Amino acid sequence: LQPFFKNTIVPLDTDGRPDSTYFSKDCFHFSERGHADMATALWNNMLEPVGQKQTYNNFTNARNNLKCPTEEHPYIFTKGNSFPSVTTTTSDCSGSVPAWLAAVLAIVGLLIGWVITWTVFFCRDKTSKRKMMTSSLGIKETTF
Structure with a gap:
């Protein structure tokens, strides 16, 4: 204002x-x-x-x-x-992480997420198929 x-x-x-x-x-x-x-x-x-x-x-x-x-x-x-500009000092970036590492980590993270998701769905599908087979054969499971 x-x-x-x-x-x-x-x-x-x-x-x-x-x-x-x-x-x-x-x-x-x-x-x-x-x-x-x-x-x-x-x-x-x-x-x-x-x-x-x-x-x-x-x-x-x-x-x-x-x-x-x-x-x-x-x-x-x-x-x-x-206001007058404040002079800033630049820090030494010699020990910094390479720029390509972020992309590699993102891809690896996506792959790990895909594998975990696939494993969960595979196991759930396998379990549901097993339940369907046992119910169709008339086999009763024992439960504790």
């Missing part, structure tokens, strides 16, 4: 009363002039680094106070690019 509207004060006319030209007829929404100033404040806020953003809008209605990206910062500021 851009903070340009945080500490904004209602613009006043020459008599010290709220300037009605900034608001629509319902006195709640902005008029075209109010929207223009809000758009200028929003644009200028996006071109300011986080932590240094203007928290108010002075309602000047001046078109010449639009900020432009600079040579050093040709972008809109975000939390990610507002």
Whole structure:
């Protein structure tokens, strides 16, 4: 969120009363002039680094106070690019695992899973066939 509207004060006319030209007829929404100033404040806020953003809008209605990206910062500021970059040290990866090992382990895991699944289904099928044979022959099994 851009903070340009945080500490904004209602613009006043020459008599010290709220300037009605900034608001629509319902006195709640902005008029075209109010929207223009809000758009200028929003644009200028996006071109300011986080932590240094203007928290108010002075309602000047001046078109010449639009900020432009600079040579050093040709972008809109975000939390990610507002602060100086921290230099990171790279760790020595000489003892790391080879990249192909992950693929081999995945394939071996799939094969082991397939063998276990096949064995379970084979044994279950064999057991059900044995039960069917004994029931069709009329042989009674002893159970404890």
